[in-house]
Amino acid sequence: MNDSIGYRGRFAPTPSGPLHFGSLVAALGSYLDARAAQGEWLVRIEDIDPPRCPDGAASTILRQLETFGLEWDGSVMWQHTRDAAYQTALDQLIQLGIAYPCSCSRKQWQAFDIYPGWCRDGVCDPTQPVAWRLRSDLGERPIQWQDRLFGAQQFDPAELGDVVLKRKDNLWAYQLAVVVDDAEQQVTDVVRGLDLLDNTPWQRQLQGALGLPQPRYLHLPLIVTAEGQKLSKQNLAPALAEDERGVRRQLFQALAALDQAPPQALAAEPPATQLHWAVANWSLEQLRPAKHRSIPPSASPGD
Structure with a gap:
């Protein structure tokens, strides 16, 4: 964690589609943790994979955040503008001998x-395009850290594999980009879904190699369907409500999903009133370290 500045958190969605209820819970948890600490809350659009990012999706996400009263500080960072910074980091890793070119296809090692x-x-097939991978077997192992909700964590990156840093199509991969951008934005606290917990060892390995500050981590329980399936854009989770009544209901339900026990009367209040209460009463101690939360029956905007 960077102790030279106050709390600085962020929400960093991929604009592959509109936000859904699971996204709202993650954004809200990040927002409340920052505001309760009288810190800054930033927004970063992780649009490094253009084929996955349809036109207009990022604008929709920003509008949704505003509709739910989640106002951010400063300018939005866009990853598609950050190519030079990522290349500088990759060059440093190559010089350190912990990034290497790889010609292998997933089909070959499936x-x-x-x-x-x-x-x-050495590259197995010099005639093929190459990706760049991180050598997970070098450096301090295992990687250990204290998650603010789930407690002591320990992973050996070598058991997770040599993650891709830059793809064969020259698009940047998530692990390198997120580390470089968190450092650039001086993020002190990362609050995100539990599905990203096992990404943290690679990110801490990269932070150590690049000499970057290591933020604190808080991983939130995932929102799942009644069948236990994670809500995601890939499985066509419905977009957040846009009507006033639906917005109030879903914001209230997101507070409940974060175990904040909002008073029932708050459900009828506008976002500004709900958020004012939520910031004043934010309690990490109330948040149960369970892996999943079921989506409330009426969290779909169509209900």
């Missing part, structure tokens, strides 16, 4: 649980 590291000592 029989293995993780990529076997075939190109660590």
Whole structure:
């Protein structure tokens, strides 16, 4: 954590579609944790994968945040403008000997649980395009940290595999971009969904190699359907409500999903009133370290 500045959090969605109820819970948890600490809350649009980012999706996300009263500080950071910063970081990792080119395709190693590291000592097929991977077997292992909700964590990155930093199509991969951008924005606290918990070892490994500050981490329980499936854009989770009544209801339900026990009367109040109460009463101690939360029956805007 960077102790030279106050609390600085962020919400960093991929604009592959509009926000859904699970996204709202993650954004709200991040927002409340920052505001309760009298800190800053930033928004970053992680649009490094253009094929996954339809036109207008980012604008929709920003409008949704505003509709729910989640106002951010400063300018929005757009990852598609950050190519030079990512390349500088990759060059540094190459110079350190912990990033290497890899010609292997997923089809070639699909029989293995993780990529076997075939190109660590030289590109297997120099005639093929290459991705750049992180050597997960180097540096301090295992990676250990204290999650603010789930407690002590320990992972050996080598058991997770050599993650891709830059793809064969020259698009940047998530792990490198998020580390570089968190450092650039001086993020002190990362609050996000539990599905990203096992990404943290790679990110801390990169932070250590690049000499970057290591933020604190708080991973939130995932919102799942009645069938136990994670809400996501990939499984066509419905977009957040846009009508006034639906917005109030879903914001209240998101507070309940974060175990904040909002008074029932708050459900009829506009977002500004709900958020004012929520910031004043934010309690991490009330948040139960369960892996999942079921989506409330009426969280779909169509109900």
